[in-house]
Amino acid sequence: MTTAAPAPKSSATPPAWRVLLSYVRPHRWALIAGAVLALATGATGLALPLLAQRLIEDLSADRAIGGALAVMTALMVANAVLGGFGSYVLHRTAESVVLTARRALTSYLLRLRVTAVDRSEPGDLLARVTSDTTLLRGMTTNSLIGLATGGLTLLGTLVMMAIVDLVLLGVTVAVVGLMAVVIGVIAPRINRASKSAQEAVGAMGTAVERVLGSLRTVKASGAEAREEAVVHDAAQRAWQASIRAAKWQAIAGNLSGVALQAAFIIVLGVGGARVATGAIEVGALVAFLLYVFYLMSPISEVVAAITGYQVGAAAITRIQEVRALPAEPVAAPAGPGPAAPAAVAFEAVRFRYSEDLPEIHHGVTFSVPPRGMTAFVGPSGAGKTTVFSLIERFYDPTGGRVTVDGRDVADWDLGELRAAIGYVEQDAPVLSGSLRQNLLLGAPDADEAAVAEVLRTTRLEGLVARLPDGLETLVGHRGTKLSGGERQRIAIARALLRRPRLLLLDEATSQLDAVNEAALRDTVADAARETTVLVVAHRLSTVTSADRIVVMDAGRVQAVGTHAELVARDSLYAELAATQFLATSS
Numbered sequence: 209m210t211t212a213a214p215a216p217k218s219s220a221t222p223p224a225w226r227v228l229l230s231y232v233r234p235h236r237w238a239l240i241a242g243a244v245l246a247l248a249t250g251a252t253g254l255a256l257p258l259l260a261q262r263l264i265e266d267l268s269a270d271r272a273i274g275g276a277l278a279v280m281t282a283l284m285v286a287n288a289v290l291g292g293f294g295s296y297v298l299h300r301t302a303e304s305v306v307l308t309a310r311r312a313l314t315s316y317l318l319r320l321r322v323t324a325v326d327r328s329e330p331g332d333l334l335a336r337v338t339s340d341t342t343l344l345r346g347m348t349t350n351s352l353i354g355l356a357t358g359g360l361t362l363l364g365t366l367v368m369m370a371i372v373d374l375v376l377l378g379v380t381v382a383v384v385g386l387m388a389v390v391i392g393v394i395a396p397r398i399n400r401a402s403k404s405a406q407e408a409v410g411a412m413g414t415a416v417e418r419v420l421g422s423l424r425t426v427k428a429s430g431a432e433a434r435e436e437a438v439v440h441d442a443a444q445r446a447w448q449a450s451i452r453a454a455k456w457q458a459i460a461g462n463l464s465g466v467a468l469q470a471a472f473i474i475v476l477g478v479g480g481a482r483v484a485t486g487a488i489e490v491g492a493l494v495a496f497l498l499y500v501f502y503l504m505s506p507i508s509e510v511v512a513a514i515t516g517y518q519v520g521a522a523a524i525t526r527i528q529e530v531r532a533l534p535a536e537p538v539a540a541p542a543g544p545g546p547a548a549p550a551a552v553a554f555e556a557v558r559f560r561y562s563e564d565l566p567e568i569h570h571g572v573t574f575s576v577p578p579r580g581m582t583a584f585v586g587p588s589g590a591g592k593t594t595v596f597s598l599i600e601r602f603y604d605p606t607g608g609r610v611t612v613d614g615r616d617v618a619d620w621d622l623g624e625l626r627a628a629i630g631y632v633e634q635d636a637p638v639l640s641g642s643l644r645q646n647l648l649l650g651a652p653d654a655d656e657a658a659v660a661e662v663l664r665t666t667r668l669e670g671l672v673a674r675l676p677d678g679l680e681t682l683v684g685h686r687g688t689k690l691s692g693g694e695r696q697r698i699a700i701a702r703a704l705l706r707r708p709r710l711l712l713l714d715e716a717t718s719q720l721d722a723v724n725e726a727a728l729r730d731t732v733a734d735a736a737r738e739t740t741v742l743v744v745a746h747r748l749s750t751v752t753s754a755d756r757i758v759v760m761d762a763g764r765v766q767a768v769g770t771h772a773e774l775v776a777r778d779s780l781y782a783e784l785a786a787t788q789f790l791a792t793s794s
């Protein structure tokens with residue numbers, strides 16, 4: 209796996225706001241309700257200076273102020289209640305948007321083509337699901353809502369100011385306009401810094417995943433300090449980029465305060481002169497100054513909307529980079545299907561893992577009839593495991609055809625194809641969780657009797673009996689609490705529970721103890737009576753019990769036959785049989 213991030217942004221990527229809207233769409237009514245509440249809050253606030261103007265005029269004219277005071281109090285209470293409720297609705301909606309984005313992204317991640325995952329780092333992908341999606345929360349509340357409510361309140365305030373005095377409005381707009389120009393220059397910097405920060409968080413995830421994924425090897429190699437330095441370096445870069453973004457955000461945020469203070473002073477000066485010349489009343493100046501103060505909140509909202517948008521847009525770019533990676537079609541949930549063993553054939557298959565890598569299969573041809581066991585042998589790197597990857601359609605061949613039951617695997621429904629196959633990988637992965645969860649991974653509906661039967665055939669009964677919680681025992685991350693042989697048998701049990709029509713068994717190169725090896729051989733031989741078994745063989749006992757053997761060398765099929773035939777006629781096989789197998793099957 210390389211350190212490369214997922215594919216670069218394609219030119220067809222929609223703009224960030226459109227992506228955000230697609231996440232927001234399911235929650236639009238809640239969002240609209242929140243925006244209406246925010247606007248109502250703004251409106252109640254806006255009415256207050258006008259009432260203050262009335263109050264001053266009433267006071268100076270010696271009129272009663274009880275009514276105006278009561279209305280002001282009612283408005284203040286309404287402002288607080290609407291504001292609080294509106295804020296809750298908006299934050300709740302923002303969390304829902306994050307949820308939608310996380311669900312969409314994880315669904316997509318699980319459908320990624322294996323080839324896309326080969327080129328990505330799990331730690332970085334994880335950061336995109338957890339950390340980048342979190343940034344959409346701020347983007348929703350600050351940007352969408354902030355822009356809508358702040359923008360409208362701003363407009364409302366400006367209209368009110370226009371009613372009070374046009375000259376003072378002109379002064380205010382000039383100062384605020386200057387500020388807007390400066391923020392326009394700052395915004396892209398926030399975007400860039402935020403993207404770097406998130407990239408560094410991704411790199412940190414990659415570094416941590418690398419260490420935790422191979423902690424024993426790291427410790428055994430005495431590499432803790434060096435690996436620590438890699439994680440620290442990524443964390444440091446995240447910190448640096450984040451404070452760069454924070455700096456620009458702080459500058460933009462402060463700018464609005466400074467601009468308003470400047471506007472306040474200038475309005476005070478110009479307004480004072482206008483009062484002196486009798487152009488406006490004192491009450492009008494006071495009301496206008498109050499509106500200048502009222503500008504503070506919508507302007508900070510709009511500024512936060514712009515800066516918050518930049519942070520969110522950077523996150524959306526990273527989310528969209530994942531969504532630009534190739535994915536498999538959505539597999540239909542596979543029905544029971546026919547239970548008959550499957551036939552497999554390779555017809556002049558050519559394959560390379562990616563365009564920049566050498567060809568692995570140079571025209572592989574063989575055919576396997578239904579039922580029976582076929583062993584694949586050959587030197588390391590000959591392309592045996594790749595045969596299985598192509599049958600599972602983890603990758604597509606670059607030439608020729610792979611068929612199952614005479615039908616090109618590309619024409620199969622992917623869910624149906626994989627439902628027909630039980631696959632045991634060479635390193636027999638066991639997932640974190642309980643033993644039962646591991647066994648039922650590929651056959652969630654298997655009943656107790658089927659589980660008990662498969663435990664017996666794979667010789668796991670003893671292990672289950674020994675474990676403190678039996679089948680419910682947690683096996684640890686990647687099954688670290690199990691031995692290599694146990695993991696291998698669990699992987700075989702899991703594949704068998706699927707009752708596959710085709711069993712692909714990539715034999716571990718490591719040795720099983722003699723008793724378990726014989727038992728597993730019998731299990732696989734039993735399975736071969738009812739299913740088609742393909743096994744990448746590393747043990748002589750496996751090849752001798754196979755019905756046919758396919759000898760592969762350097763991406764080609766060199767010979768096909770039984771053990772006895774091949775020993776007599778194929779020199780490579782004779783050599784493998786004499787050295788490799790005998791050496792590992794004593």
Ligand SMILES: Nc1ncnc2c1ncn2[C@@H]1O[C@H](COP(=O)(O)OP(=O)(O)OP(=O)(O)O)[C@@H](O)[C@H]1O
Nearest residue numbers: 326561565568586587588589590591592593594595
């Ligand atoms: N995901 C991958 N991306 C790029 N190259 C790969 C990938 N998987 C395998 N290869 C390369 O393809 C070649 C064939 O690998 P494959 O695993 O099919 O060999 P094999 O015959 O099963 O070997 P072994 O007996 O050692 O398991 C190797 O040279 C390997 O380096």
